[in-house]
Amino acid sequence: MLDNVEFLKEKMVLTCKVLQKQGVLDGYGHLSARLPGDRILSTPHMPPGKVALRDIIVIDMQGKKLEGSGEPNGETPMHTSIYKVRPDVQCILHYHPDEVVAVSVASQGVKVVANCGVHFYRGTPIYDSPVLIRNHERGDKVAATLGDRNAVLLRGHGGTVVANDLDRLLRLGIDLVRSARIQIMTASLGLVKTHTQAECEEMVRGHDRPDTNRRYIDYYISEVVD
Numbered sequence: 001m002l003d004n005v006e007f008l009k010e011k012m013v014l015t016c017k018v019l020q021k022q023g024v025l026d027g028y029g030h031l032s033a034r035l036p037g038d039r040i041l042s043t044p045h046m047p048p049g050k051v052a053l054r055d056i057i058v059i060d061m062q063g064k065k066l067e068g069s070g071e072p073n074g075e076t077p078m079h080t081s082i083y084k085v086r087p088d089v090q091c092i093l094h095y096h097p098d099e100v101v102a103v104s105v106a107s108q109g110v111k112v113v114a115n116c117g118v119h120f121y122r123g124t125p126i127y128d129s130p131v132l133i134r135n136h137e138r139g140d141k142v143a144a145t146l147g148d149r150n151a152v153l154l155r156g157h158g159g160t161v162v163a164n165d166l167d168r169l170l171r172l173g174i175d176l177v178r179s180a181r182i183q184i185m186t187a188s189l190g191l192v193k194t195h196t197q198a199e200c201e202e203m204v205r206g207h208d209r210p211d212t213n214r215r216y217i218d219y220y221i222s223e224v225v226d
C-alpha cells in the first residue's frame, strides 16, 4: 500500500506540473486523490504547480489534516463533499482557468463544438454562485450540482473535474479548458454546429479501449520532464 501511496503522490505532482505548464493552473487551485480507509491525498495550501512530493498532505473525510506539514486548502469541503456522494470518483481537480470562468458566466455550460469536448456531452452544470466553497454546506451544494457528471462549472469562479484515475483527470482538466476556449472562439461566427449525442456517444465508447489515453498523457508529460 505504501508503494501505491508514493506512486499516487508522484503522479499528483506530475499532473500539477503538466497543468501549470499548460497554463490552466496558477497560484490557486488544488488536486486530490482518494486513499482507502476514508483518507484523501491533497495538495496543500500553496500553488499546486509548485508542489513537491514531500508537500502532499493526508486529510480525512471531514477535511481535517492527518499527515504532512502544510495546511489544507480553504476549499477542501468541495472535495470531501464530492467523495462522500460519488464512490466512483477517485480524484478531483479544482481550478480557475479564464476560459472556464468566461463560459460559466454565460449560463450555457460547455458545448461540444470540438472533439476534445466529447467527454462533457452529458452536460457541465453550473453552480450559481461565485463565493468560495469553504464550508460543508456549500460543498454539498456543489456535489449536488455536479450530480453524476464529470465536470461542474462554478459561476465567475472556475471549474471542478472528477475522474476514476489521474490520467483521465489530467485529460479532462486540459480538455475542459480547450473546449471552453474553442466555444469562445466560435461565439463570433454565428450559428455553429455542435456534436450530436449519437456522435458523442460513439466517440466516448472509443475511450474505453485500453491505453486510449497513453499517447495524449505521454505527450503532455514529455513537456515537463527531460
Ligand SMILES: [Zn+2]
Binding pocket: 029, 075, 094, 095, 096, 132, 157, 158
Ligand atoms: Zn476555487
